[in-house]
Amino acid sequence: MSSNSNSSSSRNKIELLSCVSQNYSWGKLGHDSVVAQLLEKGTTNNNNKSIDQQQPYAELWMGSHPSGPSKIQQCNTNLIDYIHKVKQEQGISLMGDTVEKQFCNDFPFLFKVLSIRTALSIQSHPDCNLAKVLFKQHPDIYKDPYHKPEIAIAITPFEALCGFRPYDQIKDFIKTVPELSNSLPNNILNDHSDCKDLLKSIVTNLLNAKPELIALNLKTLEQRLTQKQEQEKLDKLVIKLHQQYPGDVGVFFAYLLNYLCLDRGQAIFLAAGEPHAYISGDLVECMAPSDNVVRAGLTPKFKDVNTLTQMLTYTTGCPGIIEPIITDPCSGHLSFQPPVDEFQVDLYDFSRLSPNQNTIAVASNPGPSILLVLQGDNITIENDKLTSNNLTNITQGTVLFVPCDTPLHLINNNNSTNQPVLIYQASVNQRVFQ
Ligand SMILES: [Zn+2]
Known part of the structure; x- marks a missing residue:
């Protein structure tokens, strides 16, 4: 891999990130975990720690949440500190004015990969007002004042309980x-x-x-x-x-919540106050930069029954499936745009290109984004604004920070078309800029 920029300016400069994994007990073990595979093959694990077959690898965190901040590899600095430093020392905004203003100079989203072996707790996430109250009352449990809407995109077959079933189904089960x-x-x-x-x-x-x-x-x-x-x-x-x-x-919530089995590429969006539990599979997830989870079951952790029963919306029948927007079927580009400001997730899938094509354009974005190479090797990333910053030999597991207003071209250098190349991008929802 090479990144040979002599320019001292950080404007438009793509940076490699090293990212933290979380070893929660429900994670898949060792090499079974997509998180472990990404850590092992990619560049994000810059300590070169080898994968332990007995250890669960549950989540890979890409963003600047204090419980697992990503670092700019070249200077070993936390992503958000780097962004603030560049602004202070060079007067350059890497997130763009709109994002800086709306998100008070915080990094706007948290991007994750999850590998699930045993079910996660039945949970729901607070809305903005409740998050502020909970943070004030119990900062030890609710660690930040933000709401936490989330989108989950299946990368292997993915089972989840999500949203209440229609009333009639629930009544039938009680009978x-x-x-x-x-x-x-x-x-x-x-x-x-x-x-x-x-x-x-x-x-x-x-x-x-x-x-x-x-x-x-x-x-x-x-x-x-x-x-x-x-x-x-x-x-x-x-x-x-x-x-x-x-x-x-x-366990009884299996009779109350919709039971979804998603195929690769299918996605769900969970608004505040919707109950859910992820059961098995691997997924890409994006959320507001929050770790606020109110739990009710399937967990040895603290169950906040009072808060949970008060906060649920009790909306029924809607499992929250979200379809991607595909503007051009041959472009290889799919866009998941949930109804929140903080994030959207775009997928660049080379298998959707016509056979003689090997390049996908990533449009200029007025906000910051994070790119994850989920599958594929031998990829080139061309920076349209700063050609000295082109990256070659990019492998699976590479995670990149892309500053605002930096259009790219992704190039698959493999001749064989049967090697899948999937690149995910998290960024601020485009509706913020409209
Ligand atoms: Zn959740």
Whole structure:
């Protein structure tokens, strides 16, 4: 890899990032984890630590969140400190005026890769107002004052529970799953005429039920489902969740939340107040720069039942699938644009180009972006503004910081078309600039 710029100016200069991985217990182990594969092959792990087969590699963080800030490799400086330093010393804005103003000079988004072996907790994220309150009251648990909408794009088959099921489905499960109704007050279905009230009552009662009662009912449920002649997909999910988290009330949420199995390239968007739990698979994720998670189940961590039951929107039936925008089918460019200011995610997929093409243009962006080479080697990245900053021999796992107003060309130097090349880009949502 070469990056030979003699220019002392940092304007338009692409920089290699080294990024932090998080070894949460639910992560895939060793080389099974896409996070570990990216760390091993790429340039982001500049300590050259080798991959430990026994260790979980759950998340790769790309951004400037204090719990795992990325560093500019060349000067070993945290990304946000570098951005501030360049502004101070050279008078150059690497994020652009609009972004600096709107996000108060903070880096606007956090980009991640997740590799999930066992289910993550059932959780929801606060909106802007609640995030500020929680941060003030419990800064030890809620570590920043920001909301946390998030988008998740599957890079391998991805299972998730996401948003409440339609009311009728939930009512049917309460009628047909005795272990669930035995965990709720009698007549709960008759006591509420309003659907949102009913749903809130179901969730609140479940989460406040005696743990011994829940554990007993779940054990009965697992035994009954295991003995079933023909297990359905949902039965298998309930058994799996109970094996991962025995006795945990979160297992019952399989009957309350939509169960999604996404294929590679499919995405979900989670607004504030939507309950969800990721169950298995690998994904690219982008969010506002926040680590605020309110948990309710499938976790040994602190469950904030009160906050959670108050904050949920109790909207039903909408699993939050988001389709990419494809302006030109032969350009290899797909754009996921959720309805939030902080971020969007673009995908450059060389397999979508016509056979004689090997170049994809990345348009100039008025804000900063982060590029991740998820798959592919022997890639050239041409900087249209600063040709001395062209990068060659880019490999899988390379993560780059691209300053504002820096258009690029991505070139796949492989002759064989069957080697996949996928490059993801996180940036500020373009609606901010319109
Ligand atoms: Zn989440």
